[in-house]
Amino acid sequence: MVDRPNKPSALAATPGLQPQAQVTISHGNSRVTASLPTGESVEVLLYGATVLSWKDASGDEKLWLSEGAKLDGTKAVRGGIPLVFPVFGTAPDHEATSKLPQHGFARNSRWEFLGKSTSESSSSSVKLDFGLSSENLDDAARSLWPYKFGLLYSVTLDRESLRTALVITNEGDVPFEFQTLLHTYFKIKDISSVQITGLEDSPYHDKVDGVKGKNQSSDPVAFSGETDRVYTPVKGPSHPVIISDGGEAKFRIVRDNLDDVVVWNPWVDKSAGMGDFEPKDGWKNMVCAEAGAVSSWQKLEKGDAFEGAQTIYLK
Numbered sequence: 673m674v675d676r677p678n679k680p681s682a683l684a685a686t687p688g689l690q691p692q693a694q695v696t697i698s699h700g701n702s703r704v705t706a707s708l709p710t711g712e713s714v715e716v717l718l719y720g721a722t723v724l725s726w727k728d729a730s731g732d733e734k735l736w737l738s739e740g741a742k743l744d745g746t747k748a749v750r751g752g753i754p755l756v757f758p759v760f761g762t763a764p765d766h767e768a769t770s771k772l773p774q775h776g777f778a779r780n781s782r783w784e785f786l787g788k789s790t791s792e793s794s795s796s797s798v799k800l801d802f803g804l805s806s807e808n809l810d811d812a813a814r815s816l817w818p819y820k821f822g823l824l825y826s827v828t829l830d831r832e833s834l835r836t837a838l839v840i841t842n843e844g845d846v847p848f849e850f851q852t853l854l855h856t857y858f859k860i861k862d863i864s865s866v867q868i869t870g871l872e873d874s875p876y877h878d879k880v881d882g883v884k885g886k887n888q889s890s891d892p893v894a895f896s897g898e899t900d901r902v903y904t905p906v907k908g909p910s911h912p913v914i915i916s917d918g919g920e921a922k923f924r925i926v927r928d929n930l931d932d933v934v935v936w937n938p939w940v941d942k943s944a945g946m947g948d949f950e951p952k953d954g955w956k957n958m959v960c961a962e963a964g965a966v967s968s969w970q971k972l973e974k975g976d977a978f979e980g981a982q983t984i985y986l987k
Protein backbone atom coordinates (compact mmCIF):
# COMPACT_ATOMS: atom_id res chain seq x y z
CA MET A 673 0.00 0.00 0.00
CA VAL A 674 1.44 3.36 -0.97
CA ASP A 675 -0.14 6.51 0.41
CA ARG A 676 0.46 9.89 -1.09
CA PRO A 677 2.03 12.33 1.30
CA ASN A 678 -0.26 14.16 3.68
CA LYS A 679 0.47 16.26 6.72
CA PRO A 680 0.39 14.87 9.29
CA SER A 681 -1.13 11.44 8.66
CA ALA A 682 -1.63 8.19 10.45
CA LEU A 683 -2.34 4.63 9.36
CA ALA A 684 -5.96 3.59 9.54
CA ALA A 685 -6.76 0.82 11.99
CA THR A 686 -7.78 -2.45 10.30
CA PRO A 687 -11.58 -2.90 10.53
CA GLY A 688 -12.62 -5.75 12.81
CA LEU A 689 -9.35 -5.83 14.72
CA GLN A 690 -8.40 -4.19 17.97
CA PRO A 691 -7.62 -0.55 17.21
CA GLN A 692 -3.85 -0.30 16.97
CA ALA A 693 -1.61 2.51 17.94
CA GLN A 694 -0.59 4.24 14.78
CA VAL A 695 2.49 5.09 12.78
CA THR A 696 2.66 8.85 12.50
CA ILE A 697 4.16 10.71 9.58
CA SER A 698 4.72 14.40 9.30
CA HIS A 699 5.71 15.98 6.04
CA GLY A 700 6.80 19.56 6.02
CA ASN A 701 8.34 21.58 3.23
CA SER A 702 11.86 20.46 4.02
CA ARG A 703 11.67 17.16 5.91
CA VAL A 704 9.69 14.02 6.61
CA THR A 705 9.52 12.31 9.97
CA ALA A 706 8.01 8.95 10.85
CA SER A 707 7.44 7.46 14.31
CA LEU A 708 6.32 3.99 15.31
CA PRO A 709 3.76 3.66 18.10
CA THR A 710 6.51 2.15 20.22
CA GLY A 711 8.56 5.35 19.97
CA GLU A 712 11.22 4.65 17.33
CA SER A 713 11.61 7.46 14.80
CA VAL A 714 13.42 8.55 11.67
CA GLU A 715 13.77 11.98 10.11
CA VAL A 716 14.74 12.64 6.49
CA LEU A 717 15.70 15.99 4.97
CA LEU A 718 14.43 16.36 1.40
CA TYR A 719 17.71 18.05 0.54
CA GLY A 720 19.85 15.06 -0.38
CA ALA A 721 17.19 12.67 0.99
CA THR A 722 19.59 12.76 3.93
CA VAL A 723 18.54 10.72 6.95
CA LEU A 724 19.21 13.18 9.79
CA SER A 725 18.08 11.18 12.79
CA TRP A 726 17.26 7.63 13.81
CA LYS A 727 16.11 7.08 17.37
CA ASP A 728 15.25 3.92 19.25
CA ALA A 729 12.16 3.50 21.45
CA SER A 730 13.82 5.29 24.36
CA GLY A 731 14.65 8.30 22.20
CA ASP A 732 18.35 7.45 22.04
CA GLU A 733 19.92 8.86 18.85
CA LYS A 734 21.88 6.39 16.70
CA LEU A 735 23.34 8.73 14.08
CA TRP A 736 25.89 11.49 14.52
CA LEU A 737 24.94 14.90 13.14
CA SER A 738 27.35 17.82 13.35
CA GLU A 739 26.08 20.79 15.35
CA GLY A 740 27.50 22.88 12.49
CA ALA A 741 25.74 20.93 9.72
CA LYS A 742 24.00 23.11 7.14
CA LEU A 743 20.39 21.99 6.80
CA ASP A 744 19.25 24.82 4.52
CA GLY A 745 20.35 23.37 1.20
CA THR A 746 23.56 25.36 0.90
CA LYS A 747 25.91 22.42 1.54
CA ALA A 748 25.77 18.64 1.85
CA VAL A 749 24.82 17.63 5.38
CA ARG A 750 27.70 16.81 7.72
CA GLY A 751 26.27 13.79 9.46
CA GLY A 752 23.32 11.41 9.29
CA ILE A 753 23.29 9.41 6.05
CA PRO A 754 24.24 11.49 3.00
CA LEU A 755 23.88 9.65 -0.32
CA VAL A 756 26.86 9.48 -2.63
CA PHE A 757 26.04 9.25 -6.39
CA PRO A 758 27.30 9.06 -9.15
CA VAL A 759 30.94 9.41 -8.02
CA PHE A 760 32.77 8.59 -4.80
CA GLY A 761 35.20 11.38 -3.92
CA THR A 762 36.40 12.91 -7.18
CA ALA A 763 37.47 11.03 -10.28
CA PRO A 764 39.63 13.27 -12.46
CA ASP A 765 40.57 10.28 -14.64
CA HIS A 766 37.00 9.16 -15.28
CA GLU A 767 35.87 11.47 -18.04
CA ALA A 768 32.10 11.23 -17.56
CA THR A 769 32.22 12.18 -13.88
CA SER A 770 35.42 14.22 -13.80
CA LYS A 771 33.61 17.57 -13.56
CA LEU A 772 31.34 16.61 -10.69
CA PRO A 773 31.84 17.90 -7.15
CA GLN A 774 33.15 15.54 -4.45
CA HIS A 775 30.70 12.65 -3.89
CA GLY A 776 28.45 13.73 -6.78
CA PHE A 777 25.15 15.59 -6.78
CA ALA A 778 22.61 13.33 -5.05
CA ARG A 779 23.45 14.70 -1.61
CA ASN A 780 23.13 18.28 -2.92
CA SER A 781 19.84 17.91 -4.75
CA ARG A 782 16.33 18.34 -3.49
CA TRP A 783 14.44 15.05 -3.63
CA GLU A 784 10.72 14.44 -3.87
CA PHE A 785 8.83 12.59 -1.14
CA LEU A 786 6.87 9.88 -2.97
CA GLY A 787 4.91 8.59 -0.01
CA LYS A 788 4.90 5.92 2.65
CA SER A 789 4.29 2.20 2.43
CA THR A 790 3.21 -0.05 5.23
CA SER A 791 1.92 -3.55 5.56
CA GLU A 792 -1.83 -3.61 6.31
CA SER A 793 -1.46 -5.65 9.47
CA SER A 794 1.56 -4.09 11.04
CA SER A 795 2.36 -0.84 12.69
CA SER A 796 5.84 -2.06 13.56
CA SER A 797 7.48 -0.74 10.41
CA VAL A 798 7.16 2.04 7.90
CA LYS A 799 8.87 2.68 4.57
CA LEU A 800 9.38 6.18 3.20
CA ASP A 801 10.13 6.57 -0.52
CA PHE A 802 12.04 9.42 -2.13
CA GLY A 803 12.80 10.10 -5.78
CA LEU A 804 15.29 12.06 -7.84
CA SER A 805 15.58 11.99 -11.61
CA SER A 806 17.38 13.84 -14.37
CA GLU A 807 14.16 15.85 -14.89
CA ASN A 808 14.25 17.45 -11.45
CA LEU A 809 18.00 17.94 -11.27
CA ASP A 810 19.12 21.54 -11.34
CA ASP A 811 20.66 22.85 -14.56
CA ALA A 812 24.18 23.04 -13.15
CA ALA A 813 24.24 19.36 -12.15
CA ARG A 814 22.55 18.27 -15.37
CA SER A 815 25.14 20.06 -17.48
CA LEU A 816 27.96 18.30 -15.61
CA TRP A 817 26.39 14.83 -15.94
CA PRO A 818 23.95 14.77 -18.84
CA TYR A 819 22.57 11.23 -18.45
CA LYS A 820 18.93 10.29 -17.99
CA PHE A 821 18.48 8.44 -14.75
CA GLY A 822 16.02 7.70 -11.98
CA LEU A 823 16.82 7.19 -8.31
CA LEU A 824 14.37 5.64 -5.88
CA TYR A 825 15.51 5.73 -2.26
CA SER A 826 13.58 3.85 0.40
CA VAL A 827 14.10 4.34 4.12
CA THR A 828 12.48 1.63 6.23
CA LEU A 829 12.16 2.05 9.97
CA ASP A 830 11.62 -1.11 11.95
CA ARG A 831 11.63 -1.61 15.70
CA GLU A 832 15.22 -2.93 15.73
CA SER A 833 16.62 -1.78 12.38
CA LEU A 834 16.88 0.87 9.73
CA ARG A 835 17.14 -0.11 6.07
CA THR A 836 18.17 2.28 3.34
CA ALA A 837 17.87 1.01 -0.23
CA LEU A 838 18.66 2.73 -3.51
CA VAL A 839 17.43 1.71 -6.96
CA ILE A 840 19.20 3.38 -9.86
CA THR A 841 17.73 3.14 -13.36
CA ASN A 842 19.09 4.19 -16.71
CA GLU A 843 16.22 5.96 -18.44
CA GLY A 844 18.18 7.23 -21.41
CA ASP A 845 19.51 5.71 -24.62
CA VAL A 846 23.19 5.57 -23.69
CA PRO A 847 24.90 3.51 -20.98
CA PHE A 848 26.42 5.28 -17.98
CA GLU A 849 28.87 4.35 -15.23
CA PHE A 850 28.46 5.28 -11.59
CA GLN A 851 29.59 4.70 -8.03
CA THR A 852 27.31 4.95 -5.01
CA LEU A 853 27.63 4.93 -1.24
CA LEU A 854 25.45 5.20 1.87
CA HIS A 855 27.69 7.51 3.89
CA THR A 856 26.46 6.61 7.39
CA TYR A 857 27.75 8.58 10.39
CA PHE A 858 27.26 6.40 13.48
CA LYS A 859 27.09 8.01 16.90
CA ILE A 860 29.43 6.30 19.33
CA LYS A 861 30.58 6.96 22.89
CA ASP A 862 34.34 6.92 22.46
CA ILE A 863 36.28 6.29 19.26
CA SER A 864 39.27 5.00 21.21
CA SER A 865 37.22 2.01 22.36
CA VAL A 866 35.46 1.35 19.05
CA GLN A 867 36.22 -1.77 17.05
CA ILE A 868 34.82 -2.82 13.70
CA THR A 869 34.72 -6.50 12.82
CA GLY A 870 33.82 -8.19 9.55
CA LEU A 871 36.62 -6.53 7.58
CA GLU A 872 39.41 -8.86 8.68
CA ASP A 873 41.62 -10.37 5.98
CA SER A 874 39.97 -8.11 3.42
CA PRO A 875 41.92 -5.96 0.98
CA TYR A 876 41.65 -2.24 1.52
CA HIS A 877 42.89 0.96 -0.08
CA ASP A 878 44.27 3.37 2.51
CA LYS A 879 43.41 6.93 1.45
CA VAL A 880 45.41 8.48 4.30
CA ASP A 881 48.81 7.12 3.35
CA GLY A 882 47.88 7.49 -0.33
CA VAL A 883 49.54 4.20 -1.19
CA LYS A 884 47.53 2.73 -4.03
CA GLY A 885 48.44 -0.88 -3.32
CA LYS A 886 46.10 -3.09 -1.34
CA ASN A 887 46.60 -3.55 2.40
CA GLN A 888 45.09 -6.19 4.62
CA SER A 889 44.94 -7.06 8.32
CA SER A 890 43.67 -10.00 10.33
CA ASP A 891 42.68 -7.73 13.26
CA PRO A 892 39.42 -5.84 13.79
CA VAL A 893 39.64 -2.16 12.83
CA ALA A 894 40.61 0.05 15.78
CA PHE A 895 41.21 3.83 15.75
CA SER A 896 44.25 5.81 16.88
CA GLY A 897 44.46 8.51 14.19
CA GLU A 898 42.87 9.72 10.97
CA THR A 899 41.34 6.71 9.22
CA ASP A 900 40.07 6.63 5.64
CA ARG A 901 39.96 3.17 4.08
CA VAL A 902 38.05 1.51 1.28
CA TYR A 903 37.53 -2.18 2.08
CA THR A 904 36.21 -4.88 -0.19
CA PRO A 905 35.22 -7.49 2.40
CA VAL A 906 36.17 -11.00 1.33
CA LYS A 907 33.08 -12.60 2.82
CA GLY A 908 30.70 -10.60 0.65
CA PRO A 909 27.84 -8.20 1.43
CA SER A 910 25.68 -10.52 3.52
CA HIS A 911 28.41 -11.11 6.10
CA PRO A 912 27.77 -8.50 8.81
CA VAL A 913 30.08 -5.64 9.64
CA ILE A 914 29.76 -5.02 13.38
CA ILE A 915 30.58 -1.80 15.23
CA SER A 916 31.26 -2.28 18.91
CA ASP A 917 31.73 0.52 21.40
CA GLY A 918 33.38 -0.15 24.75
CA GLY A 919 33.33 -3.90 24.11
CA GLU A 920 29.59 -4.02 23.33
CA ALA A 921 28.21 -4.69 19.85
CA LYS A 922 26.12 -1.63 18.89
CA PHE A 923 25.42 -1.84 15.17
CA ARG A 924 25.31 -4.77 12.76
CA ILE A 925 25.36 -3.76 9.10
CA VAL A 926 24.25 -6.19 6.41
CA ARG A 927 24.60 -5.14 2.79
CA ASP A 928 22.77 -6.13 -0.38
CA ASN A 929 24.73 -5.87 -3.61
CA LEU A 930 27.17 -3.30 -2.16
CA ASP A 931 30.62 -4.86 -2.24
CA ASP A 932 32.62 -2.14 -0.47
CA VAL A 933 32.76 -0.59 2.99
CA VAL A 934 34.48 2.75 3.60
CA VAL A 935 35.67 3.38 7.16
CA TRP A 936 36.30 7.03 8.00
CA ASN A 937 37.19 9.07 11.04
CA PRO A 938 38.74 12.51 10.43
CA TRP A 939 40.47 12.76 13.84
CA VAL A 940 41.89 16.09 15.08
CA ASP A 941 43.36 17.98 12.13
CA LYS A 942 40.87 17.04 9.44
CA SER A 943 37.95 17.93 11.77
CA ALA A 944 39.57 21.28 12.52
CA GLY A 945 39.70 21.99 8.79
CA MET A 946 35.99 21.33 8.17
CA GLY A 947 33.93 24.49 8.77
CA ASP A 948 30.73 22.50 9.33
CA PHE A 949 32.24 20.00 11.78
CA GLU A 950 31.09 20.86 15.31
CA PRO A 951 31.97 20.45 18.06
CA LYS A 952 35.61 20.31 17.01
CA ASP A 953 36.21 17.24 19.15
CA GLY A 954 33.10 15.57 17.69
CA TRP A 955 35.36 13.03 15.94
CA LYS A 956 35.53 11.24 19.30
CA ASN A 957 31.81 10.48 19.06
CA MET A 958 31.42 9.44 15.44
CA VAL A 959 32.57 6.81 13.03
CA CYS A 960 31.55 6.39 9.42
CA ALA A 961 31.04 2.89 8.09
CA GLU A 962 29.78 3.39 4.56
CA ALA A 963 28.27 0.62 2.47
CA GLY A 964 28.84 1.20 -1.22
CA ALA A 965 29.96 0.23 -4.67
CA VAL A 966 33.00 2.46 -5.09
CA SER A 967 36.15 0.47 -5.79
CA SER A 968 35.17 0.08 -9.44
CA TRP A 969 32.48 1.44 -11.78
CA GLN A 970 29.02 -0.01 -12.19
CA LYS A 971 27.75 0.16 -15.74
CA LEU A 972 24.05 0.51 -16.49
CA GLU A 973 22.84 -0.15 -20.01
CA LYS A 974 19.70 1.51 -21.39
CA GLY A 975 16.66 0.42 -19.38
CA ASP A 976 18.69 -1.45 -16.74
CA ALA A 977 18.48 -1.04 -12.97
CA PHE A 978 20.86 -1.50 -10.04
CA GLU A 979 19.70 -1.97 -6.46
CA GLY A 980 21.95 -1.64 -3.42
CA ALA A 981 20.94 -1.53 0.23
CA GLN A 982 22.08 -1.69 3.82
CA THR A 983 20.17 -2.84 6.86
CA ILE A 984 21.51 -1.63 10.19
CA TYR A 985 20.41 -3.74 13.15
CA LEU A 986 20.69 -2.56 16.72
CA LYS A 987 21.29 -6.08 18.04
Ligand SMILES: O=P(O)(O)OC[C@H]1O[C@@H](O)[C@H](O)[C@@H](O)[C@@H]1O
Nearest residue numbers: 774775855879900901934936962
Ligand atom coordinates in the same frame (compact mmCIF):
# COMPACT_ATOMS: atom_id res chain seq x y z
O1 LIG B 1 33.82 16.12 3.35
P1 LIG B 1 33.02 15.15 2.51
O2 LIG B 1 32.98 15.52 1.06
O3 LIG B 1 31.65 14.94 3.07
O4 LIG B 1 33.76 13.76 2.59
C1 LIG B 1 34.00 13.16 3.82
C2 LIG B 1 34.82 11.88 3.66
O5 LIG B 1 34.00 10.92 3.02
C3 LIG B 1 34.59 9.61 2.97
O6 LIG B 1 33.68 8.75 2.36
C4 LIG B 1 35.85 9.67 2.17
O7 LIG B 1 36.48 8.40 2.13
C5 LIG B 1 36.79 10.70 2.76
O8 LIG B 1 37.96 10.79 1.96
C6 LIG B 1 36.10 12.06 2.87
O9 LIG B 1 36.97 12.96 3.52
